[in-house]
Amino acid sequence: MTITRTTDSATAASSAAAPPATLSRKQRRALSKPPKHLRSNGIAYAMIAPLVILLGIFVIWPLIYAFYLSTYKTYYNKPAEFVGLQFYKFVLTDPDFWASLWVGLKYSLMVVPTVLVLALLLSTFIKTLGKKGAAILKTTVYLPTVVSVVVVALLFVFIYQDTGFANWFVGLFGIDPQAWLNTDASALPSVSVAGIWMGFGISTLILLAGLLDIPESYYESAALEGANWFQRTWYITIPLLKNVFLYLLVTGFTLAMQEYLLPLIMTNGGPVGATTTPNLFIFNQFRDNSAFSFTYSLTAALILFIVIGAVSIVIFKAIKSDKAVDG
């Protein structure tokens, strides 16, 4: 598996160097370290300093500060007031927050499975191609991922115009023109088409990297036994790529749940909140200058972070414990 190969070989190297298991963990750690005089504290600190300082100021401190501020009510004209976890309660009992979570979930359910199926089909197809054809298609599917979300959003708004491409296309099948982005039912699916277009390429390439790691002999012997393409995919490809799939599923869901640029530009969350994803909800709260919307928005962002983080950790732990069995 390409994705985890680097970490695998790193652990393999460290375990190869490790002394017999009879030593305690502490002793082993002491042995694997070079003696004190070989340490290079000065230069090492100088080398990590820029990174540590920048991360400290612009990521770690803002995160701590966010947790701190989420327990205060801030006023324009008087000092902030400590309110404990009150804002967490506000957010968690706000139907609008739950509505945005629901929208985010629906969006993820439309985007992630579609992207995974597309990626599986495309990567198995690209694998059968010659060198040149594969190279062309790899570049082609990669291109949508490097185009800015802003450009993609504008482009799809253009496609969804009343006399635009989308209406012409469905017209071919005898369907009447739609108000894609202005109808409750079609707005979110329309946005998710743009999301799918942006996401399928990189997933295809990640899957392809995993596919190329499966020994060709597996397929050859299966073909000898008379297995057809579907059987080979079902019994060889999918089981062996289970970890890559789970990885794509988890990262896909965490990214899709956090998507907000597409709906921000395409629909600004409308019509009537139909495309207000969780982060768009939070972002709009932040921009909305009403009382306490500032604390409210950062509290909601922290809650989302904790929930998504906890879910991914649980799933990744499950994958990791699986790997030992999988080889």
Next chain:
Amino acid sequence: MSSRTVMKVLKALVGLVIFCAAMFPLAWMAIAGFKGKEEVLRSPFQFFPDMWNWDNYRAILNDPAYLHALWLTFVGALIFTVLSLFINSLAAYAFARLDFFGKGLWWVVCIMPMFVPGMAILVTSFVVVAKLGMLNTLAVLIIPGLASSGQMFFLRQFYLNMPMGMEEAALIDGANRWQIFTRIFLPQSKAPFVVMGFGSFLAYWNAYVWPLLTVGDSPGLTQIMVYLGNYRAERGTDWGLLMAGSTIAALPTILLVLIFQRYITTGVRLAGMK
């Protein structure tokens, strides 16, 4: 026809369909740029303009505000790319090869940010840069995003896999760590640097929300994506012109992909690790 040629033709056809599906929206955007105001959304629908004219492209490139945004974003992206490569590669080397007091703790400090989503710290990051007096400067666009746990992690893995031999020989010859880094490690870092540099350039070039909040449309600092985002609200919907502007804004990253095609596989590994 033998069944092999049939398969070949079939494969070429499927390949063509995939190619079109991936490229169509981009092509459609570029074609719209060649259409006049009346024909860009005309009914009945037509694929190609009556006459291919460069008017929209010429017009948008003659718009000083657009051109300035394009140029400024490009320069900013270059500075951002160089600085982030420098900062992240230094730390990657230190974590891969040096031993120092509290290494494990510093490692956690440097890796943890990889798991913090942007939105969780967007509000307070804004407060921080505001307090530092960085709003409406070029610095606020460049400095906060320079340090990248993901890129550092990626490069550290690469350095961990590099053979020790040359380094040990250089150490015996009396070279110091800095010389080893600049003379042995940097020259061998081309592939990961291309991938990381492309990632940085892309992140800066495509950024929207951060520049929107911290710089907005303050004169002379508007970034290209903010310019495009504001365009619709400010100038109504001249779709031909807007699509021409979007096409040009998408070109640099597309060209970079085409130039560095052979690094895509390495790049996928970076994306796969994040």
